[in-house]
Amino acid sequence: MHVRDRVADNGAGEIMGPHRFRNNQRMVPASEAAWQVVADNGMLDIRVDATNGQNRLRDVHTGHEFCNLSSCSYLGLNSHPLVIDAGIAALRAENISGLAMAECRIRLAAAEELEADLSALFGARVLPSISCGVLSAAVLPLLASGHLTDTAPLVVVFDKFAHFSMNFVKPIVADETLVLTCPHNDMEFLADLCKRYPRVAYVCEGVYSTGGRADLVGIRALQERYGMYVYMDDSHGLSTEGAHGVGYARSVFGELDDRTMIVASLAKAFGSTGGIAMIGASGKFDFLYRSGPMGWSQGLRTAAIGTTRGSIAVHRSPELGARQRQLAENIGIFDRRMQGRDVRGAGSHIKFVTVGDNDRAVRLSNELYRRGYYCSAMFFPIVARGQAGVRMMLRGDMTGAMTEDFVAVLEDVLDEFA
Numbered sequence: 531m532h533v534r535d536r537v538a539d540n541g542a543g544e545i546m547g548p549h550r551f552r553n554n555q556r557m558v559p560a561s562e563a564a565w566q567v568v569a570d571n572g573m574l575d576i577r578v579d580a581t582n583g584q585n586r587l588r589d590v591h592t593g594h595e596f597c598n599l600s601s602c603s604y605l606g607l608n609s610h611p612l613v614i615d616a617g618i619a620a621l622r623a624e625n626i627s628g629l630a631m632a633e634c635r636i637r638l639a640a641a642e643e644l645e646a647d648l649s650a651l652f653g654a655r656v657l658p659s660i661s662c663g664v665l666s667a668a669v670l671p672l673l674a675s676g677h678l679t680d681t682a683p684l685v686v687v688f689d690k691f692a693h694f695s696m697n698f699v700k701p702i703v704a705d706e707t708l709v710l711t712c713p714h715n716d717m718e719f720l721a722d723l724c725k726r727y728p729r730v731a732y733v734c735e736g737v738y739s740t741g742g743r744a745d746l747v748g749i750r751a752l753q754e755r756y757g758m759y760v761y762m763d764d765s766h767g768l769s770t771e772g773a774h775g776v777g778y779a780r781s782v783f784g785e786l787d788d789r790t791m792i793v794a795s796l797a798k799a800f801g802s803t804g805g806i807a808m809i810g811a812s813g814k815f816d817f818l819y820r821s822g823p824m825g826w827s828q829g830l831r832t833a834a835i836g837t838t839r840g841s842i843a844v845h846r847s848p849e850l851g852a853r854q855r856q857l858a859e860n861i862g863i864f865d866r867r868m869q870g871r872d873v874r875g876a877g878s879h880i881k882f883v884t885v886g887d888n889d890r891a892v893r894l895s896n897e898l899y900r901r902g903y904y905c906s907a908m909f910f911p912i913v914a915r916g917q918a919g920v921r922m923m924l925r926g927d928m929t930g931a932m933t934e935d936f937v938a939v940l941e942d943v944l945d946e947f948a
């Protein structure tokens with residue numbers, strides 16, 4: 531066995547991990563240095579009063595007011611009265627915060643009703659859980675071993691830009707099967723693997739969290755041609771688009787079959803908390819409830835069941851479309867005015883401007899904050915080394931005028947940085 535595959539022991543009691551998929555000794559110091567710069571610039575650990583909404587947060591220590599462009603609540607449903615009221619009502623009705631046990635044994639009747647309501651809303655079999663990250667941690671190892679497909683193990687191919695919540699289970703997945711990393715959106719690379727291996731699963735995102743989108747048509751074609759399994763995390767696409775907020779992934783993967791699973795967080799645009807997996811009507815997932823993180827003490831909490839039901843009501847109302855259209859209008863405003871500049875994410879609500887080194891990214895984010903907009907600086911390991919920058923997230927609960935104001939400030943600040 532190659533030394534890379536096992537723990538190295540120098541005989542003096544010092545050991546070193548194989549570091550095949552992760553290297554904290556290298557990664558932690560690199561990112562901690564950058565976080566310290568963020569903290570030194572007063573951009574970390576800000577305490578706010580949010581009662582005036584995300585467009586006017588107030589730092590309770592300095593009184594500084596700002597618009598939050600780092601929130602994944604892309605439609606502002608996290609403060610929608612129907613969502614808030616339904617959360618409170620559920621707690622009052624159930625009179626218990628949760629059952630504190632494995633859901634496969636006993637769960638609230640309200641949890642089952644929620645599952646049915648979500649399935650009806652999204653036209654798929656929907657499995658809700660406490661978070662999207664927990665779903666990935668539960669599903670991916672079982673996908674790898676072939677237990678979701680009733681086959682021998684699958685080669686699991688992670689897109690290079692796949693979210694940390696999926697990447698961090700790579701070592702566990704690699705204990706079951708061969709794990710590979712695919713260059714971002716590289717359909718040729720995937721096609722070659724599908725020709726070489728009879729069973730391949732591709733793990734990717736729909737709308738990528740640092741900008742850009744999956745090549746849905748290309749992925750679908752590979753699935754049809756080679757039977758490739760698709761595990762797609764559409765956390766940033768759910769609610770923001772599609773009828774009833776069904777998401778970006780489902781614009782091509784409409785009717786789900788037994789070779790597709792789409793997962794998403796409900797804590798982002800959906801405006802509640804928890805996560806869902808969507809599969810075809812004939813799919814099976816009961817045993818997932820008994821698989822590790824989904825079977826511990828955190829079943830769906832009563833408050834979460836309530837806020838999710840409240841959000842389902844909004845998703846069924848014309849208001850969802852109105853907020854989606856406002857978001858699309860804001861994206862249009864941003865894209866028109868930023869044309870010709872080097873900003874990633876055209877057509878998407880997630881924008882990323884690359885500035886290079888960490889210090890510059892933090893300074894840019896700091897200057898935007900000073901002028902009333904919180905946009906996160908991002909650096910290695912969230913993005914590649916030397917590709918640090920600032921992420922900006924537009925929302926459908928911002929008016930067009932607010933978006934125009936923001937873009938004017940951004941243009942100004944970018945010109946100063948040029």
Ligand SMILES: *Cc1c(COP(=O)(O)O)cnc(C)c1O
Pocket residue numbers: 660661662663664693695735739763765766794795796797804805
């Ligand atoms: C935020 C995020 C998650 C995590 O979702 P949780 O519900 O908080 O676990 C997973 N995947 C992607 C792509 C995300 O952006």
